[in-house]
Amino acid sequence: MARLSLLVLAVVVCVAQLGSAAMVTKVLPRAVAHRGYSSAAPENTLAALKMSIEAGVDGVEIDLQVTKDGVIVLLHDEDLDRTTNCTGSISTYNFLPASGPPQLSECDAGSWFGPQFAGAKIPSLAEGLAVTVPAGVFMVLDMKQTGPGIGALLADVIPDPEVQGLTVASCWTFDQMAEVRNALNATRIQYLTGSLEAFEADPDAFFADMALRGVDGFSVSRKVITPEFVAAAKSHFMAVAVWTVNAAADMRIMFSYSVDAILTDYVTRLTTTLAEANAAEERASRSGYTKNSTVALASIFSFAAGALVCILVFIAIRLMRRRQRRAARSPRGVTSPTGGSYGMIP
Numbered sequence: 001m002a003r004l005s006l007l008v009l010a011v012v013v014c015v016a017q018l019g020s021a022a023m024v025t026k027v028l029p030r031a032v033a034h035r036g037y038s039s040a041a042p043e044n045t046l047a048a049l050k051m052s053i054e055a056g057v058d059g060v061e062i063d064l065q066v067t068k069d070g071v072i073v074l075l076h077d078e079d080l081d082r083t084t085n086c087t088g089s090i091s092t093y094n095f096l097p098a099s100g101p102p103q104l105s106e107c108d109a110g111s112w113f114g115p116q117f118a119g120a121k122i123p124s125l126a127e128g129l130a131v132t133v134p135a136g137v138f139m140v141l142d143m144k145q146t147g148p149g150i151g152a153l154l155a156d157v158i159p160d161p162e163v164q165g166l167t168v169a170s171c172w173t174f175d176q177m178a179e180v181r182n183a184l185n186a187t188r189i190q191y192l193t194g195s196l197e198a199f200e201a202d203p204d205a206f207f208a209d210m211a212l213r214g215v216d217g218f219s220v221s222r223k224v225i226t227p228e229f230v231a232a233a234k235s236h237f238m239a240v241a242v243w244t245v246n247a248a249a250d251m252r253i254m255f256s257y258s259v260d261a262i263l264t265d266y267v268t269r270l271t272t273t274l275a276e277a278n279a280a281e282e283r284a285s286r287s288g289y290t291k292n293s294t295v296a297l298a299s300i301f302s303f304a305a306g307a308l309v310c311i312l313v314f315i316a317i318r319l320m321r322r323r324q325r326r327a328a329r330s331p332r333g334v335t336s337p338t339g340g341s342y343g344m345i346p
């Protein structure tokens with residue numbers, strides 16, 4: 001009875017240990033459309049958001065600016081010159097008809113990109129969320145130059161914690177982080193940076209500071225990101241997104257760094273490259289080997305440990321059986337009725 005349960009236990013341990021070797025696989029990053037989907041549609045418009053959702057993104061990244069009458073809108077530059085037929089600062093235009101002229105709705109945000117987008121408007125954040133939330137796509141809010149009071153404005157647009165949960169605030173400044181942290185409790189905060197100098201100077205102090213500020217993760221420029229930084233952030237349970245990755249070769253390098261999200265202007269290129277990597281990972285994990293050397297080492301180690309456990313259990317069972325057989329024949333030194341002693345067999 002005891003032997004049977006030992007055997008069952010041995011089989012379970014063997015299978016679990018060998019199985020874990022195959023389960024060590026890599027998690028591929030989320031695909032995020034940069035500025036809505038700026039290679040296919042005019043950036044930061046509803047048309048761009050809809051096209052990126054059709055292309056199968058996990059998230060969209062947009063930029064925030066605030067109008068004269070205090071409405072948060074999707075716009076990259078502080079002025080309207082590059083992406084509309086209007087000129088001047090966004091802070092001199094009104095969004096709500098009741099606020100009077102000049103009205104932002106009179107600016108065409110699509111014609112500059114292509115005639116098929118003529119008449120596209122600069123949308124409010126609320127209009128943008130009305131497109132992304134029903135699709136279950138998360139929205140990364142690049143806070144741009146937004147200043148004091150932005151937290152309260154955001155909380156007005158996104159009061160629902162469930163919708164907040166679909167948003168990530170990318171903050172350039174510590175003031176913006178505090179604004180978001182105080183006004184929205186389910187929006188994740190990431191530190192948006194093009195420099196890792198503070199991390200490189202003193203990693204421990206850097207992460208302690210970030211944790212104190214309530215940072216959940218980072219959005220780092222492709223030009224400065226390192227695998228060391230990604231690994232360090234992960235060891236502090238913080239996510240890492242990288243911007244803006246447009247070449248397939250660079251996308252694959254970012255997969256190898258194990259970043260959590262990739263921002264790109266070329267959404268279908270990213271989803272295709274991800275699908276290829278996914279298929280390769282699947283083939284590799286079936287054979288117990290993956291391209292990523294750390295993962296491969298972990299798999300090999302896990303497999304070796306499993307094999308060792310199996311061998312040890314096998315030897316233990318054999319020893320036990322031999323002992324039991326010997327004991328069954330006769331205990332050492334006991335004289336049989338015929339007078340022969342069996343205990344002395346060498």
Ligand SMILES: *[C@@H]1O[C@H](CO)[C@@H](O)[C@H](O)[C@H]1NC(C)=O
Nearest residue numbers: 085086087106107108118119
């Ligand atoms: C911009 O384009 C819109 C739509 O075509 C037009 O109504 C508006 O007058 C234009 N504004 C300027 C300043 O050219």
Ligand SMILES: *[C@@H]1O[C@H](CO)[C@@H](O)[C@H](O)[C@H]1NC(C)=O
Nearest residue numbers: 155159161182183184185186
């Ligand atoms: C979230 O914040 C609001 C006010 O900003 C507060 O009333 C609410 O209790 C908070 N919810 C949680 C779960 O902390």
